[in-house]
Amino acid sequence: MLLAKSVASDLNDILTSKTVDGIVHSVFDQACNIQLDRNSLVTLISSKLPNYPATIKLDVAEDQKLCSFGFKAGMKAIVNKDEIKIPEVCISIKITGAKVWDSAPLFLKPTISEEALYENIEKIRELILEYGKTEGIASILNGDEVDNNYKDFIIDSVKKLAKGIKYNDYKMITEASKRLIGLGPGLTPATDDFLLGIMASLYYIGHYFGNYLENLKKIAGFMISDLLGRTTLISEIMLKNGMRARFNEPIRDLMLAITNSTSINDKCMKLLNIGGTSGSDCAAGIVFGGLLMIKVKRLK
């Protein structure tokens, strides 16, 4: 029997007292995804990872890898709000009693000047180029230096997306985003992470400039209005959560820091360290979206 250390608040909607069957969708060193139906996933993560929406962090040793429990894709999982059982490997995970991690957006009253905000974003750009991984699309921040198939492939769509947001042209947003979903290797293709970063900036920096959340949500909604079947299930769910302004802990922390603090290095590095290129791709989205929102300020 394993104990859950924390559980994301949004799982309240997914995990109920009714016991349902799911299947283990995929297993990695630090994470194991359990698919409940076509549209929902519960992700078990090791205690080493930060909190994410829709995840349950397990109370296991830091270096304990989840694949070491014997989980394999395709195994049956029996799930309710108290417990997840994977009978094939005799493991049950007790959820009751775990700390709830509130994955809801956290908007604070901005405390820094626009100039400081701009500097924060520039700082992130520097950190990405220095410490980030540019094999994904983070190299988009760096002009033409890096030869990268992905970057060349999307540059026009990225520009179009910027234009769409700037002019509040929903059709343009949808069309551009469509050309940006699901590109790149990995479970969360690089462009999806990038879009998630843009959404984070859209919400948090949009909020900094006093935009109504409803309007921001509308744009985010159009960004993923043609999502279905365009990317992996995991990525799809990640983007849907992003649309609802639910981001993982490092993104949320970084966004709060950008709009409220002048020391962002730690928070940014934490994000950059996520996944293969995911963290860097997402941070690139934050920079891109941030600069865009500074330009746009108030949505039309």
Place this chain on the structure above:
Amino acid sequence: MVQERIEAANKKVMEIILNGQPTLLDIGRAQEIVPGMTEKMILHAGPPIKWEKMSGPLRGAVIGALIYEGLEVDEKEAIELAASGEISYDPCHHHNAVGPMAGVVSASMPVWILQNKAYGNYSYCTLNEGLGKVLRYGAYSDEVIKRLRWMENLLAPLLKQALKLYGPIDLKTMIAQALQMGDEGHNRNRAGTSLLIRELAPYIVQTKFSEEEKIKVLKFIDSNDHFFLNLTMPACKCTMDAAKNIEFSTIVTVMARNGTEFGIRVSGLGERWFTGPAGIVDGLLFPGYTTKDANPDIGDSVIAETAGIGGFAMAAAPAIVQFVGGSAKDAINFTLKMYEITAVENNIYKIPALDFRGTPTGIDIRKVVETGILPSINTGIAHKDPGVGQVGAGLVKPPMNCFEDALQAFVEDLENKNII
């Protein structure tokens, strides 16, 4: 021809071992429960041994047991009685029982009662006394005796009641889980003890004892990581016992030490012991002690390795390998080496770090002799003087001659039967 016979016999033995279903049923008083147990009998760990040959910790434990039983009141008289011939000594293993370190069991002691549900046979083991100065390390001071009485008068009855409320406990699953939580089932029992407490706690609370008593019992179990060891051991014992006396089998069914000698029994060789001098444990000594303080290897706990856990499952418990200054990789290699001398990979006991490979199970004396690889055993180190207690923990190996002698006897047996 003979090889096929051996393989077939070993296959049968391994089926029995893998199918074993050790289950905790109850607690009872040794004299009433343990077959062949009498008032003036003392059971001990390892192969048979006379009082004269006993090492310090075993003697200490015998003295303590005599005092505890009220047969004699003081140390001097107890020693006289112990040597008088009036007391009969017998290995735990001759009574379906096992005991850690000195392994001393006397008539009034409470014992766990286990049954191998698959084959119906029983096994027994005392309750673990905790750490520090304890009888199993040969201590017999007042506090030791007092604790034993408390165990008899409160701990055992309370747990018995809780068990009655709970019903039988499937120990195999619990041990399997413990292995996945960093135990190896011999020298690290933290996970197993925790699992046991978790299962029993709600029922302990429901017993008809006072709050204070319940708290004391829970605290007692909680304070002792090795509490579960005294369940792992009889679980292994009843698993292995079901596989004894299978003609032509070269699988080891018992390994045990009495502090002077190391002994093994082989399924195809019946009740015979093959013994050699007990080794000195190579390991980490607690501050203030040197190897000179260490008693030779002692205890029945090596039944764990015999059944495929303990040192054989070292890869599951990298923390343990620190006792011998090793790394996590060494822990894995310790386990991998044991596959060289065992018959099968366990179907239930699995090691996360080896991608859930089953633990190496079923020591084959042929493989031990042929490869020259000895079983590697995790164990505690007792002080050589009675009453001092544990001075360290580490790794030990049986003497090679046990296996060589057994092999020779095995061949002679077949020759006598005109099979070869």
Place this chain on the structure above:
Amino acid sequence: MTKINKLFKQELKIINMGLESFNENLKKQNIKTVHVDWKPPARGNEKMISLLDKLK
């Protein structure tokens, strides 16, 4: 095609028994190897070898 000619087309995968330096040299050439920690059977004890042989 003989097994030798088949071998010529395969990636070498080598079990090394004996000198460990040979194994190291193979590893330097990026060859997959398993080195056997070989010991004389029954530690060279002739009596034991004959007993073991009787059981074969």
Place this chain on the structure above:
Amino acid sequence: MAVKYLIRENAYHDSVTLMIITREAKKIEGVNEVIVGMGTELNKELAGNLNLLTPELGKITPNDFFISLDSVYDNIAKKAFALVDELLSKKKVESEDYQPSTFESALKYMPDANLVLISLPGKYAAREVKKALLNDKHVMLFSDNVTLEEEIELKKLAKQRGLLMMGPDCGTAIINHVALAFANVIRKGPIGVVGASGTGIQEVTVMIDKLGSGISQAIGTGGRDLKAEVAGIMMIEGIKALQYDPLTEVIVLISKPPDKEVARKVLSILKEGTKPSVVYFIGGDPNMIKEYGSIPGLSLEDTAHKAVAITKGVTIEDFTGFTVTEIDKIIQGEANRLNEKQRYIRGLYTGGTLCDEAMIILSALVGDIYSNIPLKPEGKLSDINKSYRHSLIDLGDDEFTRGKPHPMIDPYVRQERILSEVKDREVAIILMDFVLGFGSHPDPVGTMIPYIQKARESAAQGGRYICMISSVCGTKTDPQGLIGQEKRLKEEGVIVMPSNAQAVRLAAEIVLFKEE
């Protein structure tokens, strides 16, 4: 443009792994472009832009993993996909350092092993070889002290199962360009070698490499293969394999003079084949070789020259000269520095076959040679530790190596020996081989230099100059590096010749020049 692809349905891999795969796949020579990812529309479109999309790839879903690459070579695509599989299935646990205790157990860790390299004590070796053969594994048996009966039994078994059984006492082989035991890093090329002598194979393959060509395979047979009792079982199997091997154009055979009947058998097998061959029976009769239509080699170097000449389609000529310019000047210069009494050559060899070859060349030029492994019984040194007249010593022979490492691994014997040789006032020339490659000492020249210096000093104290001539059996790509090793010898005033044959010839010329 030739697109090869691999699809795995419902397979999920983390991006770190996929990035590594992309990177590693791109590194493979012959792979022009590669894309790895999940089958999303955009990934497929990108694949299309890179011309890496096939109709099948077009059908996959975002939850399918794919890799698509452009390479005209089937085998390269296979290699890339094998790499992908390997990277994807890489166990998280590093247990590769575990060393199983028995052959049987090793098989569990590497069931698809195809070769077993055995260097156990000879007494135990046969038993393990047999197990390997019965499990259909090819064997290289480095161990000696395997009985002739065992050798015959094992080779028959190998032949019956179609397997290689190189050895016993097989010091050198290069299979699929992997150096086994003592062997050099040799270029790939069209020449296939079968040899019954370790350093013989080394010298020939090294010369082939130095001449700009390369080898397909170098199969060792062990020294006794061409004895009447063994009847060349492995030599014949080796030749057949090379005849069948599409990458081999020329076959080279190296052996000490074989049993006559066996020689006929081997040569007739060569004759039956279509591939040209060069045969060097060290010190044997070249006429028989000619009779069977093979080209006889006159030295290890000449053998290499002729094999390379065949592959280049140029005229095949005997090579018995020098490739060094101004050789006459060197001969004169060295001869003039020696005093009247200095007359003899002392060869201190670590490579057995190199010593054999030296004796054959030298005896033809300067007459009687003494040795611990003499050509004729009367040339046997009564005390192997004491040289006499022209002496060539094989320091790797049993009498020197009993209980000690071979001088190619640890040149300790030669260090002492060179000091005692130069004390002899009649010694004019010290001749030395340095064998590089895997298996050999990591710096054979370096370990000798202090002793070369001491030897020079000691001679100088007696008012004498010692001429030192060497050859380095090695290539530029050997772990020790030919160029550095040669350079350091030259810095010590040691003459470095491009082959053993030329080194020996030079020594002879100097002595002869002086006598005139």
